[in-house]
Amino acid sequence: MTNPVTKDRRHFEDLTVGEVADLGHITVSKEMIITFAREFDPFPFHLDEAAAKASLLGGLASSGWQTGALSLRMLVDAFLSKVASAGGLGFSDLKWKNPVMVGDTIGGTVTVAELRRSASHPQWGIMTLDFDVRNQKDQPVLTMRLANLIDTREPGVPA
């Protein structure tokens, strides 16, 4: 059965290991940091500039979970909205390398690290992506390996 939402997008068979996608950029404002922190990570060093200056971070910085969520947003806009994504399976080896401070611009790349067909669900393939997210000074901010399901065009036909 064809999915009308994703039928014209790239499918599992159209993807190549080693393919690199540019994530574009997002500039992180004070308002974005505080709004996210209020709901999900209300430590004083994500909410209050004076408390943040006195902390290990040395200034107002985004929650690591927000940095991850923004990386995901860039991935959806740049790549995932153009493929027949059937949902995420999870991720591994997430590392927060440097804090993201107010006014920082983050961007980077994802690389298709692995493509394999699902053994139990022939309608899907599993794509693993390596994230390399950096700030405007080219310092690493976040790395992780994400696993996502992608619809196959022809279920069960070995790639």
Place this chain on the structure above:
Amino acid sequence: MTRWFEDIVIDEVFPLGSHTFGADEIVRFATLYDPQYFHLDAVAAQHSQFGGLVASGWHTVSVGHRKMVDALFAEEERLLAEGRQPGVSGPSPGVNSMVFKVPVRPGDTVSYELVVTDKRASNSIPGWGLLFNRLTATNQHGELVYRAELVGFSKLRDYSMPLKLRLLLALTKLPLIGPLLKRGS
């Protein structure tokens, strides 16, 4: 948790409470951070493998983090009320693994639970320890929503800096030697 590293008991279970996910907040989070059609549009989502709207995994994980922060604050208050000095929890270097199992649909209630599975002194930051935390999220049917293996820093109570380090630190405070030492390191 907000205890000194030395007081943390391996395999002790901390219930973190639960959260009921409304359709509005699922769409609000997805609009900002994960705008895929099955997180945004209940009608289009019927064509997906989920058959309807589901929360972004990153949303359920962010709520789990909030639950953990609330539990840390609550324990800190409890210790202070007992006249004890709470420990200090530090930043997290990362997440070893995060596995999404059953999706979260509007109206689902997810319960979160934390277990410290292991701990050791940090090799890179003197005076701090590493905690290996497992966070599990379960829905109202008892199905596993996600399981995360997280790493966090926790401050050691019984730590005295070695003499060599203390001397080095004192040297960096001298006006001329400090900048030289910093340049060298």
